Amino acid sequence: MKRRLFVLAALLGVVFVAAGFAFLQKRSSGDALTSAAGAYLSTLSEKQRAQSQLPYDTEQRVGWHFIPKDERKGLQIKHMDEKQRKAAHKLLSSAMSKIGYEKTTTIMQLEQLLHILEEGKGRNIRDPERYYFTVFGEPKETGRWGLSVEGHHLSLNFVVEDGEMISSTPTFFGANPATVMSDVPGGDVAKGTRVLADEEQLAFDLLHALDEGQRKQAVIDEKAPAEIRAAGEAQPPVEEPVGIAAAQLKKPQMAILRKLIAAYAGNVPADEAQERLAAIKEAGADKIHFAWAGADKPGIGHYYRVQGPTFLIEFVNTQPDAAGNPANHIHCVWRDTSGDFARPLAAK
Numbered sequence: 001m002k003r004r005l006f007v008l009a010a011l012l013g014v015v016f017v018a019a020g021f022a023f024l025q026k027r028s029s030g031d032a033l034t035s036a037a038g039a040y041l042s043t044l045s046e047k048q049r050a051q052s053q054l055p056y057d058t059e060q061r062v063g064w065h066f067i068p069k070d071e072r073k074g075l076q077i078k079h080m081d082e083k084q085r086k087a088a089h090k091l092l093s094s095a096m097s098k099i100g101y102e103k104t105t106t107i108m109q110l111e112q113l114l115h116i117l118e119e120g121k122g123r124n125i126r127d128p129e130r131y132y133f134t135v136f137g138e139p140k141e142t143g144r145w146g147l148s149v150e151g152h153h154l155s156l157n158f159v160v161e162d163g164e165m166i167s168s169t170p171t172f173f174g175a176n177p178a179t180v181m182s183d184v185p186g187g188d189v190a191k192g193t194r195v196l197a198d199e200e201q202l203a204f205d206l207l208h209a210l211d212e213g214q215r216k217q218a219v220i221d222e223k224a225p226a227e228i229r230a231a232g233e234a235q236p237p238v239e240e241p242v243g244i245a246a247a248q249l250k251k252p253q254m255a256i257l258r259k260l261i262a263a264y265a266g267n268v269p270a271d272e273a274q275e276r277l278a279a280i281k282e283a284g285a286d287k288i289h290f291a292w293a294g295a296d297k298p299g300i301g302h303y304y305r306v307q308g309p310t311f312l313i314e315f316v317n318t319q320p321d322a323a324g325n326p327a328n329h330i331h332c333v334w335r336d337t338s339g340d341f342a343r344p345l346a347a348k
Contacts, residue, residue: 029094029269030164036094037139037147040087044075048084051075056137061146062341064155065232066172066331068124072150074132088133092149095158095168100267103173106195107153113187114176117322124152146341153331159342167342168268169335170236173199176329177321196330198263199315203304206256207292210244214253217244224294224303228314228331235345236335241307243291257290261306264313264334276311276334283309294318301327312337
């Protein structure tokens with residue numbers, strides 16, 4: 001866990017100063033993503049390209065969800081040959097940081113584990129190759145285009161304009177099981193794996209670091225909600241922040257909150273992560289709120305929300321995993337409060 005945090009800090013180049021953030025020089029990932037998208041599309045047949053490339057202005061671009069679905073936009077990994085799969089993964093890795101890419105591919109691998117645990121008898125298709133790639137518009141040096149990589153427990157959405165990534169939300173990750181409780185032959189995911197460990201543990205650490213008075217402010221409900229808000233909706237919820245304000249936190253508590261935010265921000269390339277964090281600094285890190293609902297220990301339903309003027313994080317762990325272990329099934333998301341998909345909130 002500590003090693004992952006150190007790697008993340010090094011990747012982001014983040015130094016926290018007072019109530020704000022300091023950053024390394026920005027590096028553009030938009031050009032690399034544009035190049036990788038063009039290379040991916042060039043490997044496809046005419047029929048595949050028609051399936052995997054849609055107009056930028058289609059409403060399908062802002063249609064997203066992480067639940068199992070019979071059909072989705074885009075081209076499945078399952079229907080790609082080896083060369084196309086390599087190009088698709090190059091595209092995916094260009095859209096994510098190293099840590100984000102590792103989380104993404106592990107979430108895909110968990111589908112094989114679910115298939116085994118459910119003995120193929122579940123009502124949903126569990127398949128690590130059932131993830132869909134969609135390019136919106138033409139990936140060129142000038143102009144605007146988009147990318148979606150989506151499937152069960154994943155929804156990754158990006159917009160690039162003139163070689164710069166201008167949007168990377170919604171960024172959704174899920175994990176079932178959240179913690180792999182046992183070795184499963186053929187499952188390809190080892191016992192003890194916690195793909196979203198930082199996202200869960202750091203929030204527990206912050207809750208436990210609060211004193212009694214602070215905790216009363218932070219806890220908004222004794223019971224966790226069943227799901228994150230506005231799941232699958234094109235824009236994030238617009239409710240005012242609740243919970244305890246960062247301005248009410250002590251320095252050690254604020255340090256944990258910053259690490260928690262960095263765990264989410266660090267899923268995307270360094271320059272985009274820096275943009276996310278720079279926006280937080282500019283808007284005022286003291287305006288961030290942390291809210292908690294549900295149990296204060298693992299294995300019982302729990303939920304939290306971190307919200308600032310520019311971003312929203314939501315996390316929920318209330319469902320059992322495929323083996324029946326309670327509260328071992330995570331859904332979490334980073335959203336842009338000014339509007340997801342590079343679409344102003346007023347355009348909802």
